Amino acid sequence: MSDIYQHFRKEEQPFIDQALEWKRIVQEQYRMKLTDFLDPREQVIAASVIGQADSVGLALFGGYDGAERKRALLYPDYANPEETDFGLQAFEVHYPEKFVSIDHRSLLGSLMGIGLKRQKFGDLVFAESAVQLIVTAETADFVAGQLTQAGKAKVNLEKISLSDLQIPARDVEIRDDTVSSLRLDAVCASMSRQSRQKALTLVKNGLVKVNWKVVEDPSYQLAEGDMLSIRGFGRSSLTKIEGKTKKDKWRVTFEKQK
CATH class of the missing domain: 3.30.1370.160 (Ribosomal Protein S8; Chain: A, domain 1)
Known part of the structure; x- marks a missing residue:
């Protein structure tokens, strides 16, 4: 074991x-x-x-x-x-969109604010004409009854089928690269296309998150599937680690959300 x-x-x-x-x-x-x-x-x-x-x-x-x-x-x-x-329930979020707007941060904060653990809801979907979310079926009634506001907007939820989700086209950049190591500072340098020293500063200043948690240790070892958020440079996932080159560098693939 x-x-x-x-x-x-x-x-x-x-x-x-x-x-x-x-x-x-x-x-x-x-x-x-x-x-x-x-x-x-x-x-x-x-x-x-x-x-x-x-x-x-x-x-x-x-x-x-x-x-x-x-x-x-x-x-x-x-x-x-x-x-x-899989026990999933989708909702469409209705709100007075002529007067207020809802963003990802405000909706996420409101869901957490009603006492819902992050593991109980999935992706928040922001399409051109709709705001939607996906939760576990067992929490659906609770969410529908408790989520009445997101940021400054009054909201109400309408149950919809998964087939009614309006998923926007994914705008991502997939890039293959090699890195000298899987240390956080080395990978951040490649992801942000900056020098290793500048990436080191970002990490030490608490501007880098790994899997939604701030990591300030430059030597932190990354692994396949890790999601990185670098302040000022967006989010990228380390989707593949494909072994080493003849020059002892790691072959990696990044997927960056534009």
Whole structure:
């Protein structure tokens, strides 16, 4: 068992233990196990730890193709999961848009403000003509009753089907590069296309987040699936780490949200 942990960060051990417990439940009780929403890094860990063993399958779904946050469904090998098994409910947010506006930050803050844990809701969708969100089905009624304001806007929620989600076209830049190491400062330098010294300053000044948490240690080791937010340079995900080159550099792929 300890061999599993050596491939991950120490702070990820509790999540690994949780994923292994989910797997045990499916193996011993022969039933599906549905998780809350997982961020991209947690999805990578779950896929690695649970894998596609002979007795347990793993499926991920967040309401639409390309969703960032997804629920994981573990199931016995004889089962055939369907979309309804993921327990998702979508809402459209109605508000007086002629007078006020809603942005991602205000909606996220309002959802957290009603006492909803981040794991209970998925992506917030901002299309040209609609603001929508996805939550776990078990919290849907609570959210509909409690979320009455987002920022300065009075809001009310209308349940919609997942097929009615208005997903804007993804505007991303996918870039392959090589980095001298997987240290945070080295990867930040590549992502922001700055010198290593300037990236180091950003990290030490608390302007860099890894998986939504500020990390001020330049030597912090990044891993596949990590999401980075660099103040002034937007968000990028480290989607692939493909080994080393002959010059001992890491081949990596970034996906930056424009």
